[in-house]
Amino acid sequence: MNFLKVLTNIFKIKDLRKRFLIVIFFLLIYRFFVHIPLPNVDLERFRELFSANQFFGLVNIFSGGALAQASIFSLGVGPYITASIIIQLLTLINPQLKRLYYEEGETGRAKVNQYARYLTFPIALIQGIGFLNLLNLNNIVFFESYWEIIRDALLMGVGSLIMMWLGELITEQKIGNGISLLVFSGIVASLPQALLALYLTFTLDKLLIYLPFLIVSLATIALVVFVNEAEKRIPLVSAKRVMGRRLYGGVNTYLPLKITQAGVIPIIFAIALLVFPQTLAQFLSIFRIEFLNLVAQEINSFLSNKIIFASLYFGLVFGFTYLYTKATFNSEEIAKNFQKSGVFIPGIRPGLETQKYLENSLNKINFFGGIFLGFLALLPYLTSYLTQTNFLAIGGTSLLILISVAIETINQIKAEISLHRYEV
Known part of the structure; x- marks a missing residue:
């Protein structure tokens, strides 16, 4: 299905069309709020x-x-991501x-997510200040x-909560992940401006730079x-069982383990973790206490070193x-479920050996x-250094988000279409 x-x-x-239009409506509301600037900003x-700060x-x-x-939405989903971490x-x-997260199913996970929402606003307030x-x-x-700082920080905090809320409303429509689609729409909206910048800075003497850049980008x-779709398929066999006069089981299937099992989440988490110390340093410097100012300066100077920053980012x-991946893919629980349902990996004993095999496969x-x-994550910095311009920077993170979100959303829409046909 193309x-x-x-x-x-x-x-x-009809139902899918309605949900799709609701998602578009929420995205338009979000894009409207993005263009509301903070008060008194030059x-x-x-x-x-x-433009001088690539970070x-x-x-x-x-x-x-x-x-x-410089919008009231400037914090984006950063505080929510930090709270989730x-x-x-x-x-x-x-x-x-x-126990709540792993053993109480969807109800337990919903409670844990609710704790992350509660923690989002205090973090947003600190980051805003x-x-x-x-x-x-x-x-x-x-x-x-x-008081004026606190007023604007409250505006940014509320903006972050509205963005989180819009993301959840979009997710409820079952046409892709809401937060991912908001980030996706922001990247897509910035493409015309980026292409215009490339056009305005283009000269014939730069052709030897632009041509290799285009080839490397493609x-x-x-x-x-390729990597986003690549996966290792672990073969699974269900045990044969006789119920009444019929024979059940004995079906061969597989457990897919993707190379990018965690998706773009590790990059998002890494950025959120790198942003927080810097915003905390700025927050501490408000108090005009010599020791806190010294701590803030040390944090800023440490993270300003490009080699240290790149190494921390990669690490x-x-x-x-x-x-x-460890938090979302519980090898122990999967091995237990396999054993209970009579599913096993050929050549591997059920239980502990299956758990170890899954853990080793996942680690590799x-x-x-x-x-x-x-x-x-480091690709924009490498390409900027090689081309000596910020315009010619391949956003590896942006590409991964665009491709991952597009594929995930299309697959989810396909599933909804198939479900509708089945119900009909």
Whole structure:
């Protein structure tokens, strides 16, 4: 089923058409809010600061382009992601949360997600104050009192909550993941401006730079599509059982383990973790305490080193690939479920040996997946360094998000179309 056929089927089925239009409506609301700027911001100075700092460009991806507009949505889904990281880590060390997440099914996971929502606003408030203080130090915005900073930080916090809420409303329509689609729409909206910048800076003497860049870009897209769809298939056989006069089971199937099992989540987590110390440093510097100012300066100078930043970024992406996959793919539970339902891997004993086999297979896949995601994360920096321009930077993260979200959304729409046909 090709893309045009999927699009045609959406408008043929009334219920699916209605949900699709609701998603478009929510995305339009979101794009409208993105263009509402914060009060008293000098947009010209802000754009100068933004263009000089490539890290802002990276964070801008996950705000859906709102950061580039100095919008009330500038924090994007960053606070929610940071809260989710904290809660995910707590589920690994807190027995009560671990039991709630793994043993109580959808109800337990919904409660854990609710804790992440509660934690989002305090984090958004801290990040908002830190961001506004950074703007204040660069003479981009002026505050006469701390109350004005708190007012604007509350605006940014509420903006982050609205973005999270819109994402959940979109997810409820069962046409793709809401948060992913918001980020996706931001990347797509920025493409015309990026193409215009390329056109305006193009000269014939740069042809030798642009041509290899185009070839490498197409090769990167092909590589991302290939790796995103690549998977290891672990063969499974269900035991034969006699019920009455009939023989059941004995069916051969497989368990798919994708190379990018964690998707783009490790990159998102890594960026959220790198952003938080810097915004915290800006938050601490507000108090005008010498020790806190010294701590803030040390954090900023440490993360300003490009080699240290790149190494931390790659290491965090690689580490979160393992951590997130471990949190979402529970080998012990899967091995138990296989044993209960009479499913086994040929040549592997059920139970503990199956669990170890799954863990070893996943660790090997995560090694290559982590390196691939780390390479994509650093690709904009590598291409900018080689081409000596910010316009010619292949956004590996953006490509992965665009391709992953597009494939996931189309597959989900296909599933909804098939379900509707089955019901009819």
